[in-house]
Amino acid sequence: MEYRRLGQTGLEISTIGLGTNNFGGRMDYDATKKVLNQTMEEGINFIDCANTYGGGKSEEFIGKALGKNRQEMIIATKAGAGLGPPGTPITGPNQRGATRHHIMQQAELSLKRLDTDYIDLFYMHRWDPDTPIEETMRALDDLVHSGKVRYLGCSNYTAWQMVEAIWAARANNLYNYCCIQNEYSLVSRDVEREVAPVSERYGVSVIPFFPLASGFLTGKYAQGEEPPEGTRFASSPNMGNRYLTEANWSLLGKLQSFSGERGHSVAELAFAWLLGSPVVPSVIAGATKPEQVTANAKAAEWQLSAEEMAEIREML
Ligand SMILES: NC(=O)c1ccc[n+]([C@@H]2O[C@H](COP(=O)([O-])OP(=O)(O)OC[C@H]3O[C@@H](n4cnc5c(N)ncnc54)[C@H](OP(=O)(O)O)[C@@H]3O)[C@@H](O)[C@H]2O)c1
Numbered sequence: 283m284e285y286r287r288l289g290q291t292g293l294e295i296s297t298i299g300l301g302t303n304n305f306g307g308r309m310d311y312d313a314t315k316k317v318l319n320q321t322m323e324e325g326i327n328f329i330d331c332a333n334t335y336g337g338g339k340s341e342e343f344i345g346k347a348l349g350k351n352r353q354e355m356i357i358a359t360k361a362g363a364g365l366g367p368p369g370t371p372i373t374g375p376n377q378r379g380a381t382r383h384h385i386m387q388q389a390e391l392s393l394k395r396l397d398t399d400y401i402d403l404f405y406m407h408r409w410d411p412d413t414p415i416e417e418t419m420r421a422l423d424d425l426v427h428s429g430k431v432r433y434l435g436c437s438n439y440t441a442w443q444m445v446e447a448i449w450a451a452r453a454n455n456l457y458n459y460c461c462i463q464n465e466y467s468l469v470s471r472d473v474e475r476e477v478a479p480v481s482e483r484y485g486v487s488v489i490p491f492f493p494l495a496s497g498f499l500t501g502k503y504a505q506g507e508e509p510p511e512g513t514r515f516a517s518s519p520n521m522g523n524r525y526l527t528e529a530n531w532s533l534l535g536k537l538q539s540f541s542g543e544r545g546h547s548v549a550e551l552a553f554a555w556l557l558g559s560p561v562v563p564s565v566i567a568g569a570t571k572p573e574q575v576t577a578n579a580k581a582a583e584w585q586l587s588a589e590e591m592a593e594i595r596e597m598l
Contacts, residue, residue, distance in 0.1 A: 283325030284582055286563035288403070289460030290485040291433055295356055297557055297582040299328035300575065301491065301568035305343050306336020308517060309570060314343040320572035322351055324579035330463075330489070330566040332360035332407060333392050345397035357396060358403035360437060361388035362410060380410035382421040389425055405435040405463060409443045415450045423456035435489070437463040441476035448484055459486055466490030466562075468499060468537060468552055468598065469530050481561040488561045494568075498525040499552040501538055505531045536597050546584055551594075553581035558591050 285294035300321045305314045321329070331340050341359060348355060362385075364378035376383050385406075392401060404425060406418060425431040436447060436459045444462060451458040462481060466473040466488060473488060481488050494500055497514050503526070509515035515522030534548065541551040556565045567578045586594070 283579065285327070288433065288563055289487040291460050293356065293402075293433060295328040295564045296326045297564055298324075298326055298553065298579050299330055299489075299564045299566035300326055301566040302329060302331045302340045302344060303335045304568055304570050305331075306339025308514075311343050311346070313570070314340075315347040316572050317569050317575055318344065318347045320575040321569075322355075324575055326575070326579060327354060328356050328358070328564050328566065330358045330491075331396075332363065332405075333388050333395075334360075334363050334407075338391070338395055341392055341395035345395060352398055356402040357398070358405060358435070359392045359396070359401055360405040360407040361385055361392070363407035378410075380406050380413045380418040382417055385418070385421040385425070389430055393430060400429060401431045403433045403435055403461070404431040405437045406439075408438040409436075409440070415447050416454060419447060419451045419456050419458075420454065423451070423454075426457045433461075434459050435461040435463060437491075439464070439477075441480045444477065444480050444484070444486065448486070461487040461489050463489040463491055463566075465492045466556065467493050467495045468555060468594075469495045469525060469533065471598065478559070478561050486561075487563050488559070490556050490562060490565055493556055493565045494549060494552055495525045495530075496521050496568075498522075498530065499534070499537075500549040501534065501547065533597065537594075540594065540597070544590075547577075547581075549577065550581040550584050553578065554584040554586050555591070555594055557582065558586045 284297045286297055287293065288295050329344060331344060333341065362378060362380050378384065389401065389404065393399065422434050434457055436444065439462055448458055462477060464473050464477055467490060470492065478488060502513060503509055503515060509522060537551055538548045541548045553565050556562050569575045569578060
């Protein structure tokens with residue numbers, strides 16, 4: 283496994299990370315533990331979670347399954363997308379957003395569920411238009427000073443929101459975001475327009491989510507056929523509808539030929555292409571089975587040449 287630096291920090295994260303939004307929802311504790319064991323086996327040290335995944339169960343399962351191995355892992359989690367303390371409705375006041383109130387409350391709850399006394403990387407899950415950015419950045423800075431959080435990130439921000447947050451932190455001498463987590467894959471490239479250029483200029487890493495377009499880019503779905511049983515598109519048809527377009531089927535065919543000619547799967551190409559970007563240190567992939575973790579870890583071994591990157595750009 284290769285490790286790269288996260289943003290301008292010295293922290294080394296594995297080029298393949300693990301996404302955990304299936305844990306505690308589609309996956310019970312036993313299935314989660316098997317995937318986490320394989321993750322460690324493959325040398326993957328970067329685990330991406332959020333307070334909302336599985337309604338909090340994902341964090342709980344991770345804490346329980348990692349046990350003493352926690353020290354070797356870099357655990358990311360998020361707050362802001364809508365989750366209150368246990369037993370409260372998520373629609374109540376202060377149950378979401380980037381206020382000092384919500385940030386502090388959710389960090390404490392995540393620490394408890396993860397059964398740890400520090401969070402390696404803490405993301406704001408989304409931009410909060412109702413809270414002054416200085417309030418958000420100062421609350422996050424306090425979490426770092428208290429030792430409960432080590433690094434900061436943002437997610438689902440636009441380019442101007444990133445710049446506003448970065449400058450609010452700079453102007454007040456606060457800890458800053460070292461990465462942004464947005465959707466990015468061979469079939470979702472909005473990031474390239476403005477977020478990636480901001481990332482490059484300010485030294486903020488991009489951590490892509492949905493790198494496999496929820497499984498579409500593994501080639502496991504066939505045009506005109508029902509999604510295979512047990513897959514994400516079988517259980518969430520709306521997720522499928524986002525990706526199963528004529529244009530994407532046509533592109534998938536070309537990408538499959540490109541990767542096949544080089545002895546690789548299209549999923550390997552999806553990871554290798556993202557890792558070919560100068561702003562992407564790691565790709566977090568959700569996995570429901572240990573075999574998927576192994577296959578994804580292997581993808582990082584393929585380094586695309588400049589000519590290959592150019593050929594793919596033509597296709598896209
Ligand atoms: N910040 C945000 O707002 C946000 C939003 C979404 C996700 N995320 C994060 O990003 C992570 C990654 O996204 P994701 O898991 O939703 O999507 P993804 O990585 O694009 O796709 C994951 C799905 O692909 C399939 N898969 C993975 N490896 C495979 C392999 N080797 N062979 C065949 N199928 C394979 C599995 O599908 P099956 O279920 O069909 O087995 C898995 O559930 C999440 O887990 C989460 O941590 C963040």
